[in-house]
Amino acid sequence: MARIVQKFGGTSVADIERIKNAALRAKSEHDAGNEVVVVVSAMSGVTNQLVAYVDQMGGLFDAREYDVVVASGEQSNAGLMALALQALGIQARSWLGWQIAIETDDVHGKARITGIETAELEKRLADGEIAVVPGFQGISPANRVTTLGRGGSDLTAVALAGALKADRCDIYTDVDGIYTTDPRIVSKAQKLDKITYEEMLEMASLGSKVLQTRSVELAMNHKVRVQVRSSFEDSPGTIVVSEDEIVEQQVVSGISQSTDEAKITLLKVADQPGVAAAIFGPLADAAVNVDMIVQNISEDGNTTDLTFTVGMADLEKAVAVLEKNQAEIGVGEIVADSDVVKISVVGVGMRSHAGVAQKMFMTLAEKGINIKVISTSEIKVSVLVAEEYGELAIRALHTAYGLDAD
Amino acid sequence: MARIVQKFGGTSVADIERIKNAALRAKSEHDAGNEVVVVVSAMSGVTNQLVAYVDQMGGLFDAREYDVVVASGEQSNAGLMALALQALGIQARSWLGWQIAIETDDVHGKARITGIETAELEKRLADGEIAVVPGFQGISPANRVTTLGRGGSDLTAVALAGALKADRCDIYTDVDGIYTTDPRIVSKAQKLDKITYEEMLEMASLGSKVLQTRSVELAMNHKVRVQVRSSFEDSPGTIVVSEDEIVEQQVVSGISQSTDEAKITLLKVADQPGVAAAIFGPLADAAVNVDMIVQNISEDGNTTDLTFTVGMADLEKAVAVLEKNQAEIGVGEIVADSDVVKISVVGVGMRSHAGVAQKMFMTLAEKGINIKVISTSEIKVSVLVAEEYGELAIRALHTAYGLDAD
Numbered sequence: 001m002a003r004i005v006q007k008f009g010g011t012s013v014a015d016i017e018r019i020k021n022a023a024l025r026a027k028s029e030h031d032a033g034n035e036v037v038v039v040v041s042a043m044s045g046v047t048n049q050l051v052a053y054v055d056q057m058g059g060l061f062d063a064r065e066y067d068v069v070v071a072s073g074e075q076s077n078a079g080l081m082a083l084a085l086q087a088l089g090i091q092a093r094s095w096l097g098w099q100i101a102i103e104t105d106d107v108h109g110k111a112r113i114t115g116i117e118t119a120e121l122e123k124r125l126a127d128g129e130i131a132v133v134p135g136f137q138g139i140s141p142a143n144r145v146t147t148l149g150r151g152g153s154d155l156t157a158v159a160l161a162g163a164l165k166a167d168r169c170d171i172y173t174d175v176d177g178i179y180t181t182d183p184r185i186v187s188k189a190q191k192l193d194k195i196t197y198e199e200m201l202e203m204a205s206l207g208s209k210v211l212q213t214r215s216v217e218l219a220m221n222h223k224v225r226v227q228v229r230s231s232f233e234d235s236p237g238t239i240v241v242s243e244d245e246i247v248e249q250q251v252v253s254g255i256s257q258s259t260d261e262a263k264i265t266l267l268k269v270a271d272q273p274g275v276a277a278a279i280f281g282p283l284a285d286a287a288v289n290v291d292m293i294v295q296n297i298s299e300d301g302n303t304t305d306l307t308f309t310v311g312m313a314d315l316e317k318a319v320a321v322l323e324k325n326q327a328e329i330g331v332g333e334i335v336a337d338s339d340v341v342k343i344s345v346v347g348v349g350m351r352s353h354a355g356v357a358q359k360m361f362m363t364l365a366e367k368g369i370n371i372k373v374i375s376t377s378e379i380k381v382s383v384l385v386a387e388e389y390g391e392l393a394i395r396a397l398h399t400a401y402g403l404d405a406d
Numbered sequence: 407m408a409r410i411v412q413k414f415g416g417t418s419v420a421d422i423e424r425i426k427n428a429a430l431r432a433k434s435e436h437d438a439g440n441e442v443v444v445v446v447s448a449m450s451g452v453t454n455q456l457v458a459y460v461d462q463m464g465g466l467f468d469a470r471e472y473d474v475v476v477a478s479g480e481q482s483n484a485g486l487m488a489l490a491l492q493a494l495g496i497q498a499r500s501w502l503g504w505q506i507a508i509e510t511d512d513v514h515g516k517a518r519i520t521g522i523e524t525a526e527l528e529k530r531l532a533d534g535e536i537a538v539v540p541g542f543q544g545i546s547p548a549n550r551v552t553t554l555g556r557g558g559s560d561l562t563a564v565a566l567a568g569a570l571k572a573d574r575c576d577i578y579t580d581v582d583g584i585y586t587t588d589p590r591i592v593s594k595a596q597k598l599d600k601i602t603y604e605e606m607l608e609m610a611s612l613g614s615k616v617l618q619t620r621s622v623e624l625a626m627n628h629k630v631r632v633q634v635r636s637s638f639e640d641s642p643g644t645i646v647v648s649e650d651e652i653v654e655q656q657v658v659s660g661i662s663q664s665t666d667e668a669k670i671t672l673l674k675v676a677d678q679p680g681v682a683a684a685i686f687g688p689l690a691d692a693a694v695n696v697d698m699i700v701q702n703i704s705e706d707g708n709t710t711d712l713t714f715t716v717g718m719a720d721l722e723k724a725v726a727v728l729e730k731n732q733a734e735i736g737v738g739e740i741v742a743d744s745d746v747v748k749i750s751v752v753g754v755g756m757r758s759h760a761g762v763a764q765k766m767f768m769t770l771a772e773k774g775i776n777i778k779v780i781s782t783s784e785i786k787v788s789v790l791v792a793e794e795y796g797e798l799a800i801r802a803l804h805t806a807y808g809l810d811a812d
Contacts (some may be wrong), residue, residue, distance in 0.1 A: 016462040056422040057489040065492070068485030068500050072478040076456060078466060079474030083463040086471070094474050098504065099549060396513060 003035040003125065004166040007135065007157035010044030011174045012231035013077055022172065022231060023084035026130060029096065030090055035125040037164065039093075039135045039157040042073025051175065067137075067147045069098070074134030074153070082132045088204040092130040095121070097145065102156065104138035110149035111138055113156075116163040125164075133160060145255050148364035151212030156214050162222030169219070169226045170237075171211065175219040176230035177238035178203070178210060179401040181255040185391050188404040192253060193236075196243045199253050202346045203381045206256040219350060243348055251349035251356060252401040255394055258342045261291070262315040263372060263384060265323070268303040268332025278329045279322070286321045289316045292342070292375040292384060303332065307373055312338060324356035340372060341390035347396060357381045369393050408573040409441040413541065413563035416450030416636035417580045419483055419769060428578065429490035429636060432536055436496055436596060443529040443570065444498075445541045445563040446487050448479025455686065469514035473543075473553045477503070479558070480540030488538045498536040501527065503543035508562065510544035516555035517544055518773065519562075522569040531570075539566060557618030564621050568628030574631045575625070576643075582636035583644035584609070584616060586809040587661040591797050594810040598659060599642075602649045605659050608752045608786045612662040622646065649754055656806040657755035661800055666746045667796065669695070669723040669790060673729070674709040674738025684735045685712065685728070691729045694720045698748070698781040698790060709738065713779055715790060718744060746778065747796035751803060752787040763787045769806040775799055 006029065008022045022038075030036050041047075050070045054061055078094040085092035100121065101356075104111035121131050135153025138146045148155045154171060161169035175191060176191065178200070183189040195203075197220035209230055219226045219240060227374045229237025243249070269275055276295075283290055293308040310318045315338060322334050350356040360381055369392065373384040385393055398404055412435070414428045430443075438440050447453075458475045460467055484500040491498035506527065510517035527537050541559025544552045554561050560577060567575035582597065586604070589595040601609075603626035610619045616634055625632045625646060635643025649655070675681055682701075689696055699714040700777040714722045721744060728740050763780075764785055770777060775798065779790040790798055804810055 016459055020463075027692070053482075053486055054489060055423055057426075057486065058493050061489050061491055062499075065488040065500055066500070069482045069486070072482040072485075076413070076459075076475045076478040077480070078458055079471040082471040082474070083460060084466055086468055087464050093468075094471055096474070174440040254587075306501060 001035070003137065003164060004029050004047060005037045005039060005157050005161040005164070005169045006168045006173050007039040007153055007169065008041065008231060009153065009173045010041040011173045012049070013040050013081070014044045016080070019080050020084050020087075023081060023088055025172065025231070027088050027090055030128075030130060037121070037125070037133060037160055037166070038085075038133045039133045039153055039160065040074060040077045040082055041135050041153040042077055046073040062161060064144050066388075067108050067145045071134070071137040071145050074136050078132050078134040085130050085132070090130055091128060092132055093124075094132045094134070096134060098139040098143075102132065102138040102159070104140055104146045104148070106140040106144070106146070106305055108140070108146055110143070111140065111146035113138060113148070113159045116159060118163050119314050122164065133236050134141070144293055145179065153328045154212060154215040155218060158222070158224050158226060161224045162218065166224070169224050170226050171226060172231040173228065174230065175210060175233070176233050176235055177228055178240075178254070180207070180253070181394055181398050182257070185394050186398045186404075188398065190403065190405045192238045194202070194239050194246050195243055195253055195259055196246060196348050197240055198348055198379055199346050200240045202344065202377070203256050206258050206342070206346070206380070206382070211240075227266060230233070243400055249349045250347055251353045252345045252347040252403065254346050255350075255397050255401070255403070256344050256346065257390055257394055259387065259390070260312045260337060261309050261342045261384065262298070262312050262338040263309050263340050264315075264318060264322070265335040265337070266306045266331045266333070267335065269306050270330035271302060271304045276306070276331060278325070279331075282321050282325050283318055286297045286317055288321065290319045292373045292382065294373050309340070309342070309373065339387045340384050341387045342382050342384050343390065343393050343397065344380050345401065348379050348382045350381075351378055359398060359400060363396050365392055367392055367396050407439050407441070409570060410435050411445060411563050411567040411570070411572045411575045413445040413559060413577050414447065414637060415559065415577070415579045416447040416453070418578045419446050419487070420450045422486070424637070425483070425486050425490050429487060429494055431578065431637070432491060433494050433496055436534075436536060437473050440705050443527070443531070443537045443539060443560055443566055443572070444491075445485055445539045445566065446480060446483045446543050447559040450694055451677065452479040462709075463486065470550050473514050473551045477540070477543040477551050477553055480542050484538050486539040486603070487661055489539070491536055491701050491713055496536055497534060498538055499530075500540070502540060504545040504549075508544040508565070510546055510552045510553070510554070512548060512550070514546070514550070514552055517546065517552035519544060519565045520556070522565060524569050527577060528712060547616065550703055557621055560618060560621040561624060564624045564628070564630050567630045572630065574716065575630050577632060577634050578637040579616065579639070580636065581616060581634070581674045582639050583634055584614070584646075584660070586659070587800055587804050588663070591800050592804045592810075594804065596811045598644045600645050600647055600652050601659055602652060602754050603651065604754055604785055605752050606646045608750065608783070609662050610662055612664050612750045612786070612788070613753070617646075634782050645725070652730040655755040655757045656753055658751045658753040658809065659755075660752050661803050661807070662750050662752065663796055663800060664750075665796070666718045666720050666792065667746055667748045667790065668742060668744040669713060670721075670724060670728070671714050671741040671743070672712045672737045672739070673741065674713050676736035677708060681735065682712075683736075684731070687721065688727050688731050689724055690749040692723055694724045694727065698779045698788065700781075715746070715748070715779065745793045746790050748773045748788050748790050749795045749796065749799050749803070750786050751807065752786045756787075757784055765806060766803060769802050770799055773798055773802050
């Protein structure tokens with residue numbers, strides 16, 4: 001007997017037939033003698049509709065009321081899922097965020113879970129009842145409805161799995177697992193059986209849409225075994241686990257790309273102490289997230305060139321902030337370039353293997369692809385290249401690191 | 407300064423523009439220095455959609471989960487209304503049923519309000535904050551979401567007005583008040599400025615759709631002054647009040663009709679003690695509501711004829727029950743007739759005026775309309791006539807009782 005948390009995303013519970021289908025998956029785990037908790041998203045499209053309603057109210061909105069509005073989509077689906085399970089002859093009930101309770105802080109719209117009361121849930125699970133929990137919602141210290149932000153239903157599922165010491169947290173979605181790279185770009189991409197938390201974290205922050213960074217971090221902190229799998233196919237998915245559970249670690253596990261990048265180059269920056277702080281301070285104040293940063297000595301020797309990347313959505317704001325401070329900081333010229341893509345190779349194995357970065361640079365050089373910026377961490381190497389070379393780079397690297405399927 | 411509860415029905419909050427429009431009505435009471443509580447329904451159509459989802463789950467459903475599903479429509483509208491008020495510069499917050507709390511019994515799907523905690527609400531109202539409350543929902547002793555059944559948002563509004571000792575409870579809807587009769591039938595129908603609880607009760611149970619019987623009863627018991635008025639026009643509506651508030655009482659205040667009636671006649675019923683119980687017992691057991699009953703001696707003197715009415719929806723069931731017991735009870739023949747309409751004249755003034763019924767019978771006789779069944783109460787006289795004569799009867803009676811507009 002195992003204890004399993006199943007989470008169904010919006011496309012997996014998009015209508016009544018799909019909710020019934022998801023209920024069958026819960027029934028099959030239940031029939032096998034397992035204790036089952038089901039976490040549901042809203043029907044796909046519903047949350048966006050509710051958010052649009054809030055936007056139409058105009059002005060800066062009260063996030064406490066935003067939460068009351070958007071949490072309703074998950075609530076109705078939780079009731080429907082409980083009914084679908086009951087129709088299959090299974091004892092089931094819904095547990096709203098405030099009923100469990102899933103306690104959070106009061107950062108409405110992006111609340112953090114601070115505690116989950118599990119005693120009553122565990123008693124019911126032991127009695128063979130399935131607990132159905134609306135994802136994305138909790139309750140604040142002031143007794144108000146909170147929501148957990150983007151990817152919030154995954155967070156609910158992982159947090160419940162952690163609090164209940166579940167054996168597994170299955171995230172049912174519209175893809176069947178984590179791949180070595182995007183299969184739409186590389187037809188020989190392979191589904192990974194397992195991946196480490198650390199790798200999944202890097203891939204999440206590097207543009208993989210499957211799991212949000214916060215959910216992976218939470219899973220890692222509570223050692224929750226997360227399985228990403230498809231609601232529409234029966235094959236097993238990819239399990240995200242600790243490094244020590246993976247016997248034979250590949251040096252590189254996957255290659256990801258992020259097109260949501262823009263490059264800003266500052267030319268002829270006065271080469272003196274404090275200039276970097278003068279540049280990045282105002283950007284931080286404007287809530288612009290700066291990613292890769294490189295600095296070169298420029299030709300004349302007295303000034304330097306500085307290049308960094310920001311998210312596409314922040315480009316305009318970043319340039320405006322820089323232009324406002326341009327004279328004061330002493331920047332000769334500001335050059336923005338949004339036709340870039342960040343390619344990253346990720347793998348915990350590179351900690352113990354030299355030459356991973358070198359192989360990347362060689363492979364790209366052989367294809368005549370110019371590297372604009374490089375950044376590295378313990379388990380990844382990222383390069384920024386012109387957008388038009390992105391797919392070529394991914395295919396070449398996928399082959400070079402031996403990831404192609406036979 | 408007054409304390410006012412405003413309730414907006416589904417058509418009054420059917421989309422964002424209408425919610426904003428309703429918010430303006432709350433603002434205008436608030437600007438006048440009043441304390442305001444706003445009760446909102448779900449957007450029109452939303453509750454029906456949610457009920458349809460539940461039905462599609464199949465089987466006998468768990469009413470506790472039904473309530474979780476259908477309560478969500480009012481929840482999101484409460485958040486949106488709070489946001490709309492805030493956008494107008496007014497301090498406002500939503501209060502879900504479990505937050506107030508609106509305590510109910512555990513008859514899910516048709517719960518009865520047992521108590522409302524008002525201390526915190528009253529404090530906020532005194533601070534100038536508008537309280538926005540989703541209609542239709544409460545919380546059971548077991549901490550589950552309950553709903554109050556058909557007309558539930560009106561009940562929420564009236565109950566809140568009672569608990570808060572509000573000066574008025576305004577029910578905003580898509581009609582502008584209570585009329586002497588249906589204006590679609592009689593163009594000279596007049597809007598009533600005031601009507602008594604007792605009359606409103608009779609009219610509600612006689613087919614008027616504007617207020618549900620339960621809401622009127624609750625208002626009467628707590629002496630809540632209820633105003634029915636239009637969201638889409640600025641004219642004052644009709645106020646439902648105690649009899650003593652109406653100085654010059656009309657003998658007849660209104661004429662209503664119910665087409666949802668069917669007549670059953672039992673011919674040649676054995677004329678002996680206990681026969682009525684033998685007939686109506688099984689009908690009561692089958693949950694068939696019997697309304698008007700008349701009994702005559704039939705021609706042969708040894709048997710009797712019995713006629714009564716049931717709701718159209720119960721006709722088939724009622725006949726089946728009677729046929730099953732026909733021999734045992736001793737009924738010669740069962741005749742059903744659904745082409746009938748019940749016409750009622752209602753007015754508290756008839757308590758102190760003789761001749762009201764006589765005028766009704768005379769008027770109908772003059773038009774050649776045959777009366778099939780008569781029933782009376784202290785403040786109403788109802789007759790059953792052939793459906794084809796219904797509109798003619800209403801017009802004639804409206805004129806006869808002096809209700810026509812000039």
